[in-house]
Structures are given as structure tokens and as C-alpha cells.
Amino acid sequence: MLFLVQMKVNPPTHLAPDEFARIKEEEKQRALEIQRQGKWPHLWRVTGKYSNVSVFDVDSNQELHDLLTSLPLFPFMEVSVTPMNTHPSALSE
Numbered sequence: 001m002l003f004l005v006q007m008k009v010n011p012p013t014h015l016a017p018d019e020f021a022r023i024k025e026e027e028k029q030r031a032l033e034i035q036r037q038g039k040w041p042h043l044w045r046v047t048g049k050y051s052n053v054s055v056f057d058v059d060s061n062q063e064l065h066d067l068l069t070s071l072p073l074f075p076f077m078e079v080s081v082t083p084m085n086t087h088p089s090a091l092s093e
């Protein structure tokens with residue numbers, strides 16, 4: 001199942017900068033782990049914004065929820081999820 005996921009990061013104001021830097025490094029390592037598992041095939045920065053556009057390839061809504069909530073930055077992000085189907089006019093999936 002493919003999902004378009006958009007994540008907007010809202011950096012916390014109550015954390016010291018080095019603490020937030022540590023969380024961002026943990027986020028990177030967790031994101032790399034999920035990508036290596038083949039569950040996160042696309043991750044793009046939205047130009048000019050602290051935001052990304054991603055595609056997740058998972059087996060269920062629950063699996064996507066579990067992956068997203070496992071991200072260390074999850075408490076500091078607004079996340080929107082759009083389920084996707086193959087388009088009938090698409091040349092390839």
C-alpha cells in the first residue's frame with residue numbers, strides 16, 4: 001500500500017539547541033533504517049520549507065502509523081497522510 005506523507009517540522013522552543021540537534025540525528029538514523037527496510041522509498045525536502053514529502057510502501061494503515069510514531073521528531077511534526085491507488089492512465093506503477 002502506497003501513502004503520500006507530508007511532514008512539517010515545528011522546532012520546539014523549550015529545548016536547548018543541542019538537545020534538538022541530538023533528536024534530529026536520531027531522526028536521521030531512524031529514517032535511514034526505515035528506508036533500508038524498503039518501507040520509505042521516497043523522501044524529498046520541500047524547497048524553502050522545513051517540510052518534506054515522502055512516499056511510504058507498507059502493508060497496512062497500522063504499520064504506517066507505527067512507523068510514523070516511531071520517528072523521534074514525531075512530537076514536533078504536523079503529519080498528513082494521503083492513501084494512493086494506481087492511476088488507470090499511468091504508464092507504470
Ligand SMILES: O=C(O)CC1=CCC(=O)O1
Pocket residue numbers: 007009027028031050051052073
Ligand atoms: O527534516 C525533516 O523533514 C524531518 C525528517 C524526516 C526524516 C528525517 O530524517 O528528517
